[in-house]
Amino acid sequence: MRILLAGKNGQVGWELNRSLSKLGTVFAMGREDMDFSKPETLRPVIQDIRPDIIINAAAYTAVDKAESEPDLAMTINGIAPGVIAKEAKKIGATVIHYSTDYVFDGKATSPYNEENPTYPLSVYGNSKLAGEQAVTQAGIPHIIFRTSWVYSLRGGNFLTTIQKLAHTRKQIKVVDDQTGTPTSARAIAESTTHILGQGLNAGTTKSSIFSHPGIFHISCGGETNWFGFAKTILKLSGLSEDTEVTPIPTSEYPTLATRPKYSLLSNKKLKQVFHHEMPPWQDALQECLGSAPK
Ligand SMILES: NC(=O)c1ccc[n+]([C@@H]2O[C@H](COP(=O)([O-])OP(=O)(O)OC[C@H]3O[C@@H](n4cnc5c(N)ncnc54)[C@H](OP(=O)(O)O)[C@@H]3O)[C@@H](O)[C@H]2O)c1
Numbered sequence: 001m002r003i004l005l006a007g008k009n010g011q012v013g014w015e016l017n018r019s020l021s022k023l024g025t026v027f028a029m030g031r032e033d034m035d036f037s038k039p040e041t042l043r044p045v046i047q048d049i050r051p052d053i054i055i056n057a058a059a060y061t062a063v064d065k066a067e068s069e070p071d072l073a074m075t076i077n078g079i080a081p082g083v084i085a086k087e088a089k090k091i092g093a094t095v096i097h098y099s100t101d102y103v104f105d106g107k108a109t110s111p112y113n114e115e116n117p118t119y120p121l122s123v124y125g126n127s128k129l130a131g132e133q134a135v136t137q138a139g140i141p142h143i144i145f146r147t148s149w150v151y152s153l154r155g156g157n158f159l160t161t162i163q164k165l166a167h168t169r170k171q172i173k174v175v176d177d178q179t180g181t182p183t184s185a186r187a188i189a190e191s192t193t194h195i196l197g198q199g200l201n202a203g204t205t206k207s208s209i210f211s212h213p214g215i216f217h218i219s220c221g222g223e224t225n226w227f228g229f230a231k232t233i234l235k236l237s238g239l240s241e242d243t244e245v246t247p248i249p250t251s252e253y254p255t256l257a258t259r260p261k262y263s264l265l266s267n268k269k270l271k272q273v274f275h276h277e278m279p280p281w282q283d284a285l286q287e288c289l290g291s292a293p294k
Contacts, residue, residue, distance in 0.1 A: 004051035007058030015189030036080040064256040077127035082134025101148035106260020122257035152185035176227035176247035217265035220281035
């Protein structure tokens with residue numbers, strides 16, 4: 001099995017590079033090998049490697065910056081995945097792609113399922129929705145995993161930001177009126193690998209698990225808000241003694257991009273089709289914090 005992984009240095013990409021190796025030969029690519037801001041240049045790389053599966057973990061993820069760089073965000077998140085999908089079609093490859101809870105407007109009051117109408121509130125959300133549509137419309141075997149609130153011990157994300165702030169501040173203010181589910185990059189990568197592995201073990205990768213192409217929600221179990229997430233990070237990191245976390249409304253922490261107020265994703269379809277259960281978010285956080293810093 002030849003697996004082309006794009007975005008090997010990102011949170012999810014880095015974890016995928018570790019976990020996918022048990023499934024086959026992984027050709028792991030970073031920005032220097034595949035530049036998504038120049039989508040046409042992706043074609044020869046795919047043709048050279050001729051993978052069976054292309055896993056795209058690369059994305060423009062700077063949610064606020066995207067508001068001032070809409071063209072770049074759309075090229076990387078919306079156009080490049082379409083080029084990849086069209087190239088995959090030529091060689092009969094399957095595409096695994098990732099998307100986001102930010103395709104929703106957050107007006108729901110119960111967890112979003114895959115059929116709920118999308119209505120992104122931000123440039124980032126719009127660009128990711130365009131990527132979903134491009135992959136879907138290519139008419140290839142594919143899975144789009146929509147996930148939420150991704151963190152890891154690597155790079156800049158909510159977890160590492162809160163830990164850093166705890167070392168320099170006595171008080172941190174965090175919004176408590178946005179509901180969602182933190183999801184570790186490792187849980188996403190290991191779940192992706194497990195689901196792909198099910199198909200490989202059955203010897204039917206292309207015909208079996210991909211006979212259910214489409215979008216799947218894949219976030220950890222449970223729900224919280226950013227304030228609750230911050231409190232739990234500090235508690236499990238042994239930092240809650242020195243730092244007080246104060247809840248504030250979103251109106252007191254304005255950002256360039258509007259976030260959905262409620263973005264819980266239902267994993268029901270993931271369970272029904274792949275018989276796969278995601279860990280509760282607190283367990284995944286504990287597992288992440290207990291792992292060696294990367
Ligand atoms: N982060 C979240 O909270 C979140 C939430 C929901 C869904 N998602 C989705 O989950 C997937 C994985 O996200 P993540 O958190 O792992 O993202 P991440 O850590 O920001 O990693 C994104 C990767 O994309 C690469 N990249 C950016 N611009 C590129 C370009 N022009 N050409 C090639 N590569 C480029 C980055 O390369 P460099 O390392 O060189 O910068 C980075 O390695 C994405 O589809 C994202 O939209 C993320």
